[in-house]
Amino acid sequence: MLFNEARFFVFFALAFAVHWALRTNGSRKAWLLLCSCAFYGAWDWRFLGLMAVSILIDYATGRALTTVSTTGARRAWLVLSLCANLGILGFFKYYGFFVDSATELLKSLGFETSERTLQIVLPVGISFFTFQSMSYTIDVYRRGIEAVKSFTDFALFVAFFPQLVAGPIVRAVDFIPQLATKRLWRDVEVRACLVLFLAGFIKKACIADNIAPTLDSVFKDPSAFDAASNWIALALYHVQIYCDFSGYSDMAIAAAGLLGYKLTLNFNFPYLTSNIAEWWRRWHISLSSWFRDYLYIPLGGNRRGSWRTFFNLYVVFLLCGLWHGANWNFLAWGAFHGTLLAVHRAWGDRHAPQQAGSAVVLAKWCATTLAVLWGWLIFRGEGATKTLAMFEIQLGLEPGGTNHLDLWWVAFFASALLVHVLANRAVLREPIERVSNATFAVVYGCAWALTLPWLASGYTPFIYFQF
Template sequence: MLFNTIDFAIFMPIIFLLYWFVFKKNIKIQNVFLVIASYFFYACWDWRFLGLIFLSSIVDYLVGMSLAKTELKSKRKALLLTSLIVNLGVLGFFKYYNFFIESFQEVFSLFGRSLESSTLHILLPVGISFYTFQTLSYTIDIYRKRIEPTNNVVSFFAFVSFFPQLVAGPIERASNLLPQFERKRQFNYAKSVDGLRLILIGLFKKMVIADNCALAVNEIFGHYPEYSGSTLFFGAFFFAFQIYGDFSGYSDIAIGSARLLGFDLMQNFNSPYLSRNLGEFWRRWHISLSTWFRDYVYIPLGGNKGSQAKWARNIFIVFLVSGLWHGANWTFIIWGFIHALFFIPLIFGNKNAKFKDIADQNKLLPSIKTVLQIGSTFLVVLLAWVFFRAENVTHALLYFKGIFSISLFSFPTVSRGLVLFLIIYMIFEWLQRDRKHLLEIDFINSRPLRIAIYYVIVFAIFYFSGDTQPFIYFQF
């Protein structure tokens, strides 16, 4: 069930009304209702994979309960290993089986040997990377004694399957989301209004920005030999906004839908294309995943401790694993490698955490220095996106060859209206950079003016939306 369809437009109000007006008095029934609604939501994709969510939920619930009952180190490690094997085993089989088999075949062929091995036609369960990491963090945090396990199986199943963020995040921590299922929720008008605003801006990002950019991206990437270097550059430029509008739009709708039900999910995007270096970019882009890798991969590897060689090793591991998490293709691994190459100098120069403030706070216009910092960071991110979008490594290399040709300096054959629209959109992001989201406009005292803004956005969604495209991150 897509957020940007009539199905969800019917589904969400029904859930909202039943949740608040029929099941409001009993939190247990509310949670049971959310589990049923979430499983139905997922079944609309493919009911056959509901068993995987159930398996992940029951295994980690039982492992968490068992961890609470023992202090024996060997038994605790065995329990943690059980969770890791089950969750990563299922994820690995469905997502990476064919990739590794085909990669082994290619390696053997380089030495003139033929490796006979069959690959399977395996469907990738939507959202498996997201809910797998969510349940794993629960078990790991209990193992580390950072949280206590819940003995409420319904609350835990609701935590794992919560439909607003089930398919594409944010990847929630049990310490934040699980307690919200175990305490009574009260309807909050202000929170619900803000939730609606988030849903509205999320639909705008997806249907107006991402889907329109997708049309240009599909054409340019699909017929790249026919276009000039300047047009290919703008193809990458459009993809940068397609994936941003697509994924941040999904996150906004997810967070907004959760707020309608009385839940607070973590922020997943914070104007990442206004970042002044890659360190700031990764604190603003897919925040739930980047912090997950920081806490459960980078720090356990040693983080910034030890020699600089170990620092570099840890950075490369995190970004390569991050690339592999996104998909079973060498293009994603190279994408992670590129980010690691540019991130390591920041670590060595102690500049990765340099920009934690708001750029040129309280200033209407950015300084020249800020413009150069944002521009250079965006250029690195934009070029790395080519590998992310390309079908394979050869496609990406030929695309780059086309970009860096003499035709890079020719006039691009792209929609100038779309380019201008994206620039205007980023101006609004700059003006709203110190707020939680683009439609946080309570500072406008005139209520009619605020309502007029909402109506303009609704009009834009209906009038300017592109052809409906699937959310990009559903494939991950």
Template sequence: MLFNSIDFAIFLPIVFVFYWFITAKKLSLQNLLIVIASYVFYGWWDWRFLSLILFSTVVDYIVGLSLEKQENITKRKILLWTSICVNLGFLGFFKYYNFFVENFISAFSFLGHEISPNTLNIVLPVGISFYTFQTLSYTIDVYKRKLEPTKDFIAFAAFVSFFPQLIAGPIERAKNLLPQFYNKRVFDYHKAVDGLRQILWGLFKKVVIADNAAEFANLIFNNSDSYPGSILFLGAVFFAFQIYGDFSGYSDIAIGTARLFGFDLMRNFAFPYFSRDIAEFWRRWHISLSTWFRDYLYIPLGGSRGGLWMKIRNTFIIFIVSGFWHGANWTFIVWGALNAIYFLPLLLAKKNRTHLDIVAQEKLLPTAKEAIRMLVTFGVTVIAWVFFRAENITHAFSYVSEIFSKSILTLPKGSDFLGTALHPFTMFSLIGIFILFEWLGREHQYAISQLGLKWKRPFRYAFYYAVLIAIFWFGGKEQEFIYFQF
């Protein structure tokens, strides 16, 4: 079920009414309603894959209880690896089976041996990469005795399947979200209004910015052989705004929806395109995944505490695994490796934690130095996004090589964008307005979090209605969220 669909517009108010007006007096009924609503939400796409969520939930629930009773170190490790193997086994089969088979065939063909193992027509379950990591955080934290295992199966099932963030995150930690299912929720008007405001901004990001930018990006990437470097660079820029508007827009809607039901989800984006170096970018982009890999992979590997070789090894491992998490394609692996190359000089020079503050904090404009650093960081990020978007490695390298050719000096023409719903000038204007609001709101949780709160009510509501009208007026062709495929 898409957040930007009529189905969800009907689904959400129904669940909201049942939650606050029918089950509000009993916490267990509220949690049960969340489980039912979440399974309906997920099953709307394909009910057959509900069995995967249920099986994973049961396994990790039993493993958690068993870990509490077990003191033997060897048996505790067996229980932990049972959870890891079940969860990553499902993820590996559905997401990576054909990738490994196809590369296995290619490797043998390169050596002169033709083999014909069977590939399968596997449908990737939506959101499996997200809820798999969420349940793993529970088992690992219980194993490390950082979290008490729950005995409330319904609360645990609600944690695993919580519909606002089930399909594309944020990837919640059990120690943050699970305890919220134990406590009675009381309706908070101001919290709900703030949630609606964040949903509104998330829809603007998705429908107005991402969906329209997608038309331009798809046109250019799908016909890259016909365009000069200048247009290809613009295509990469359009994709940069597409993926940011799409994914951060989803996160805003998810966090805002959770607030309607009295829950606080972790922040997933913190205005990453205003970063002054790539290290800051990765502290601000897909925060729930970056911190997951930091805590459950990077630090256990030794982090940056060891010698030079260990620092280089761990940096490449974390970025390449992150790339591979995004998809079964060499383009994602190269994208991860490229970001590691960007990041490594900062780490080795011990400058990876230089920019921990907000750029131009309490100022209207950045300094010239800050502006240049932001532009350079955005530029190298855009080049990396080419590998994320390209169909294959050959396509990516030919795309990038054309960008760095002399054709980059060719002036774009309006006729280069025939076939898009919006005129290029309109698209650039919308992106400009979007950047302006993001810049003005960069010190808050989301761009319009505090905007207009001190205005008189008519002006404040006029602004909200203007955003709503823009969503309907400029809304691009409905497209699935990019991260549904991950």
């Protein structure tokens, strides 16, 4: 079930109405857990069992970590939990990739290999709920949080439907305390949530989905298009992936907010940043902070000298790339960003002027945007040959084809950027907060009526569902 599907609106209306109609906190949590199972089961009910295994392992580990006292036993429980979680993730997400890669390698060395590999279905959201579940176990191990006593609370923490399949990756320390007390309707920021949901819906269904078919045709065959079209397609992908993923996150945060729960911010206007380190502090915040807290810092972070810092950055970003999918382009994308961050760290800070003028800021923004764009080329490109072809056509090293995209698509990119700037400055917040409830309700209804005509006619799944 997707947030922009008609059936989600029916589902959410029911979940919302019953949730607030129930009187006790326990019954509300049980209801939300049931809704979450239905939400996930709507995709494929068989994988509910897989999620249940993940939940059971980490719930049991959490309980065990509170009862055992020796460091060795605690470590053993942690290792058991991590192995189980990473084992499940590795099997469902990476088994095929590694077997296929090994087969290719053996073939290139002249060995006879069997073509048969297991065709494994990738369970939706497995990377998200596994990381969320693992963060809980690690936090309990570090004594950062108390282990959860209630199984329902823990299961709801992992399976809470607004963030289940594409994040944000919520930390136990942020979410589980919210389960302890009954949510109150008066605490819900209704207007903010409703506006955020609509904004997310527009980003996903009206912007990202309308762009998708156009840029898909260029990425499929870049050499059939001229250089300008190859640039436009890449710029459009820049817009698409942001609108698709941040749109989903907005809807997730808003849906959770309407049920009385607060989720972590996942995007903070990343395309306005003028350096790559800052970009990573604003893009997919819940994942980048996860890697920072559970991998980069434990590896030593930047406290063990320059070379070790570079090494740590590479490890983290290679794994970050691999987290996105079992494919070489994601690994290459991770390595590319690891390199950018290493360069930024080695050179950028040292040479940054104390008070940069607007021209310098603009130049840095352009350089960062260009780097991110080429990162997306690696990320989105359909194989090394086509990615390289697109890159060469963009730089004029190859002539490209005669097909071209209309230039008005550039206006699409510019307007998306403008909205980004306006939203960052929160220019809409004040009028939204100032009007009466009745006016807000009417305007909100009108806004939906003006939004729906701009829905893309085709169906495009969320990009991050595959991760």
